[in-house]
Amino acid sequence: MEFIQTLFANQLLVSILLSALPLVFIVLMVLVVLYTEMKVAAHIQDRVAYMRTGWHGVLQPIADMLKLLQKEDIIPTKADKVLFRVAPFVAFTGTYVAYAVLPFSSMYIGSNINLGAFFLVAAGSLVVIGILMAGWASNNKWSLFGGIRSAAQMISYEIPTALGVIIVVMITGSLNLQDVTKFQDGGIGNWIVFGGPLPWTQKLMLMPFTLVTFIIMFVSSIAEVNRTPFDLPEAESELVQGFNTEYSGMRFAMFYLSEYANLFTVSAVVVSLFLGGWSSPFASFMSGPIWGIFWFVAKAYLFMLIQIWLRWTLPRLRVDQLMFVSWKVLTPWLFVCLLAVGFILVI
Amino acid sequence: MIINMGPQHPSTHGVLRLEIVVDGEIIVDCIPHIGYLHRCFEKHCEQMTNYQQVIPYADRMDYCSAMTNEWAFALAAERMLKIEVPERVEYIRVIMAELQRIASHLIAVGTYGIDSGAFTPFLYTFIDREKILDLFEMTCGARLLYNYIWIGGLSHDLPVNFIEQVMDFIRYFRPRIKMLNDLLTYNEIFVKRTANVGVLPKDVAIHYAVSGPQLRGSGVNWDLRRDDPYSIYHKLDWQPQIGKGEVGTVGDCWDRHIVRMREMEQSLNIIEQALAGLPEGNVKAAIPKRIRPEKDAEIYVRTEASRGELGYYIMSDGTASPFRVKARGPAFVNLSVLPEIARGGLIADLVLTAGSIDIVLGEVDR
């Protein structure tokens, strides 16, 4: 990052360039993930997806984006004009700022702040505001339902997420995501999901708890992104499209983009907290700044694949069952893990 | 708050309008508005030049389960005219009706999965259903609306390798039922969504004249193929499936779902036995060229269609076309119980409850 600053004298230009970089990454990543989701979903369901745009449909995501770009922007007459227009951008902003603290590699991190993990959890709440605005401003009872459910869901699932972050922070001692990743450098045995780079007695005692924490954080991250089995806000069978119903064209594309960007964010968070971020699983083989980006994206992609797999297997949970899972299953277990990890680290 | 689950909605199976009075997310009242698919079936029947022409119209009433519709009407006309059909015709009709029952239940189960959020079982059930539709296309030429079961027999005899293909299908389909059960029915999330939801108590079901898998799901041991037998069902060995409240209350949505899954297995047994005992013979009885019942003859015949008790009332005035045909559609009667069982649940439950009734709007509105 420093060498880029030496290239351009103007500080403002450098900041703008660096903050535009994740945007480019998001767009490219969304195209790839869209294609993956389409094809994986199709083959799980014993059918082939698009085959005619490009070889086996590789150009289809581009075609989808182009289609959304050229659609008419319909705003319902009685909708709240300002909120309706602003909502998608608020939601996308909430997703986008999280990219500032993701450690893509040892050399590149948008903003190396000492509160990285905490910032992530806080910025995720901005998305809730965007969705609530969309649900309310649409002047449509079904969208309202979607918006309110989504708000309840996201708020409740931030608690397990935050608790999981606390547990990792207890082990590593720092909220800075770059430091957390450096802590896990050195091969697969050092990953926190397997106990972290600690003496083997502590590691053995820590391992079941970190494993459980990892699974719970993964589940709550799916809930944060509104994907099945937690996709009530956009439950297609009930609410047509939930808070999305009245949106068309580029505004809908913004929501869509923010959903997939969020998907990557939460996968990336789980990966950097538990699975070693940009560090290679083979200690020094295939490691380095450029390899770091590859490992980071590959691990996050693996988790997105698992989320896609889950989406097309499971039915969805009802609102009260969702709340039950969050408050009565995930949170108590995490408290137990918290106590246990704290105890083990002290003795 | 009054919400409209309008005629166009991804999960009301067809054009059905549900007016829901809601308090937060709890449903206080639910009023179904039907009639969006009314096609004047009964009036058309009066305009037909003969009874045989009614069969394509009867097909189109419950388009997901056309063979059973045709059979019920053909049975009514045959009983009115006192026509005896050959034994072979009875066996083939049973095979076709049971294959059709499997196809219809596959649609019900698949779309029920979509209602609850699992998109994959739908595709799997439709792949299986394609095989059944291929069998039908081989026999009578059409995939969905057959015009196969005629008054006095059938339109075509079975084609050459029909029996082998049906046996292949049975062998292919049995493990698929198990796979569907593993994927959807016993999945804990699905169980939690459907157990104790939309509970239809036994006495309410009987009072509302509910029939078919919905009635059996509430624990009532009533199946017209055994209790008011027609054709050769009394000669075959099979059991009606009853809901026992295995994961919740008796008569909840899960019970209705598992009754449908188990009925598909029973249908496979029936088909196997019917194929084994298939006699040789003609497939067209000797019926007069102009079917003309006597004046003021009337008859009501009921059969067990895929969705319940399908009945036809025919009244004749001595001419070649019927004077009045009334179809008692099971989906219409089954839908009438929706306000009772949806009360007190959440909106998410309403979708699953309406889906478990398994309505086809063609039959509701005729």
Place this chain on the structure above:
Amino acid sequence: MSALGTYFYNIFHSLYTVVIGMKITIKHLFTRSATVQYPTVKMKIPERARNRLFVNIDDCIGCDQCSIACPVDCITIETIKSTPDMDLGMTSKNTKKRLYVPRFDIDIAKCCYCGLCVWPCPTECIVMTDVYEFAEFDRQNLIYSFSNMTVEESAAAKERLEKYNGELAAKKAAAAAAPKESPVASISTALVTPPPIKPEPPAAEPNKG
């Protein structure tokens, strides 16, 4: 089971069934898909398939049976009787055709593909083919006209028929008015009936055939 026991059982049972479901879907991820990629690959249509109608108009005897049998009245047939001096030819079943068919329209958009028109045809000239790709942009193109008589031909046939009928009617009128000329008839009338009292009107000229 105690409440706590149920709680733990539920959690582990949920995870177990979720894993079973995921096992099934991942297996399907690697099996061959069931899609037939129409239109590059088309499925085979069975022999008895009921798709678009076709009429071999050379075989049609104009009996109207198919039109009567159709439940949706999509077949419209107009016929003109032929006169004895015209030879319309034979059908494939070696019967003589006696009716001109100037109009045989099937509105294939109305047709419900039930096949009821195929059964009563005596010469099997109306059949259901295996063509299922016949979509049109204009609805008028879906009214198929199978007749091969031009407007002039049908006008000529109608004229011939009218003329023939006219001549027949005139012949009948003349035969009713003229006295019976045959010997048998005159003997019988002479033996049975008494001779008329009034003088008869003069005999009309016999018509030219």
